Amino acid sequence: MEWAGTTFGNRWMHKGLICMLRWADVRLFYAFTAVFIVPVCLVLNESRSIIYRYFRQRHGYGVWRAAWKTYVNHCLFSQVVIDRFAMFAGKKFHVEMEGYDHFLQLAKQEAGFIQLSSHIGNYEIAGYTLVAQHKPFNALVYYGEKQSVMEGREQMFAGTNIKMIPVSHDMSHLFMIDNALENGETVSLPADRIFGSQKFITVPFLGKPADFPLGPFSVATMRGLDTLAVNVMKTSSKSYKIYVTPLPYSKDAPRKQQMEELASAYVKELERMVKLYPEQWYNFFEFWKSQPFTPPHGRGVAGVDEND
Amino acid sequence: MTRTEIEERVKAFLIDDLEIEEENIFPESRLKEDMGIDSLDYVDIVVIVEQNFGFKIKPQEMTNVKTLSQFYDYIESKVS
Numbered sequence: 001m002e003w004a005g006t007t008f009g010n011r012w013m014h015k016g017l018i019c020m021l022r023w024a025d026v027r028l029f030y031a032f033t034a035v036f037i038v039p040v041c042l043v044l045n046e047s048r049s050i051i052y053r054y055f056r057q058r059h060g061y062g063v064w065r066a067a068w069k070t071y072v073n074h075c076l077f078s079q080v081v082i083d084r085f086a087m088f089a090g091k092k093f094h095v096e097m098e099g100y101d102h103f104l105q106l107a108k109q110e111a112g113f114i115q116l117s118s119h120i121g122n123y124e125i126a127g128y129t130l131v132a133q134h135k136p137f138n139a140l141v142y143y144g145e146k147q148s149v150m151e152g153r154e155q156m157f158a159g160t161n162i163k164m165i166p167v168s169h170d171m172s173h174l175f176m177i178d179n180a181l182e183n184g185e186t187v188s189l190p191a192d193r194i195f196g197s198q199k200f201i202t203v204p205f206l207g208k209p210a211d212f213p214l215g216p217f218s219v220a221t222m223r224g225l226d227t228l229a230v231n232v233m234k235t236s237s238k239s240y241k242i243y244v245t246p247l248p249y250s251k252d253a254p255r256k257q258q259m260e261e262l263a264s265a266y267v268k269e270l271e272r273m274v275k276l277y278p279e280q281w282y283n284f285f286e287f288w289k290s291q292p293f294t295p296p297h298g299r300g301v302a303g304v305d306e307n308d
Numbered sequence: 309m310t311r312t313e314i315e316e317r318v319k320a321f322l323i324d325d326l327e328i329e330e331e332n333i334f335p336e337s338r339l340k341e342d343m344g345i346d347s348l349d350y351v352d353i354v355v356i357v358e359q360n361f362g363f364k365i366k367p368q369e370m371t372n373v374k375t376l377s378q379f380y381d382y383i384e385s386k387v388s
Contacts, residue, residue: 174351175367199348215348222355255325 014085021089026082027237033078041074047284048074054287058206059278073279076234080122080282083234087125095126096235099244103130106226112181113226115188116216116247118270119282121233123190126240130230131186136161138180140173140189177219188230191216191266192283201259203267206274208288212263221258224251229269233277245269309361309387314380321356335377343376361387 021029042048051073055066083093106113115130117123131137141164165176165187177187191212194200199218200211220227227247235241247269249261274281322328328343339345345353354365363386373379 172367174347175354178351178354199346218348219351222352256327 017082017085018089021082021086021091026079026086026091029082030075030079030237033082034075038071038074038078042071045284050284050286051281054281055278058208058288069279073281076279077282079234079237080125080280083122084124093125094239095129096239096241097129097244098241099246100130100242102228102246103230103244106228107135107186109226110184111225112184112223113186113228114181114216114220115186115228115230116191116220116266117188117230117232118190118192118273120270120273121231121277121280122240123230123232126232126242129242130244131160131162134161136163136180136183136185138163138165138177138185138187140165140167140177140187142167174215174219178222181219181223181225187219189216192270201263202289203263205267205288206271210267210288212267214259217259217262217266220262221249221251221255227262227266229266231269231273233273233280243269243273311380311384314361314383314387317360318376318380318383321360325352325356333376335375335380337376338374339376339379340374357383363387 017029048070052066052070055061055069055073056063059066061069087093112135137160139162163180165173165180167173177189180187194211194213199214201214201217202209202211204210227249229243229245229247231243231245232240233243247262247265249258249265251258253261319330319333322333322343323330326343326345326349328345332343334342337343350367350370354367358364361383369382373382
């Protein structure tokens, strides 16, 4: 499934929301969306059945629990979107960190490193908190994102050493990423959605094979770079927790093995997060293979069960 | 560096790093259509060429490089 990556709504809606959020408590908006918006979305969007199956098949929930959690998932997603605009409006959130030392250690090095994120929790709220003072930080963002969101980001990043690398169809962003890493900078990119290059790597995830884009793992292992998984999970209405986890791989191994090890480490951490916060999974498409597993040429992982 | 050395090195990394089948590697082979090289592979190629030949490919310079023979020509022009 290719990365859509754009926020619902137009420029004026976003501007209006930001204006209101400057003065109003976010919880008012949470309540409004939970009562009036989310139920309509559940009726109109196929995400409802996709997430329902996710809870039933991947987490083994019963019918009613899965249904309730589907509603909760959509409410949390709406809160994530509201929190993003609240951040643009200047609101602050309490942020707790686990594994910050791993980030500090890599930030001290001259070599660049990579932060891999996922579409869970709310990376944008605090993922950019992990910015080293003397090491430029490059964030991969979707080129087609709404202008109001990009303006909000630019405003937040003004005066910092955070740069945005827009994802583009001609894949030029890959070269920009490589240049940044070669220059000893940090690059942040999601590793759970395929975009542009169709090359993928299949890894067991929550008990079933799933495809992950090969790009992030290819870029990291090409230069033998250290890689962190960074996930930002919502813990209360005004609090988030950042999890920073090193992703080990054998830098002396053949390249293919390196990518497989790195991908496996990333997915292992993703699985840990999703088990801790199952309602904060926001890949609203068929993430897992529906057909029996057959390893793609040169990219499959041995030992994966064929059946669900 | 001779043309032959360039061809041998390129062929080696196409097989070893990009896992391209040797029977698909001819001078007339088209990079994308015949060898399946896509944009993600180009990033690898940039790094591998830098490591093997000592110069960094500029993506815009590869715009007109469609075949393996043209790729050899390009590298030869850079290293000579």
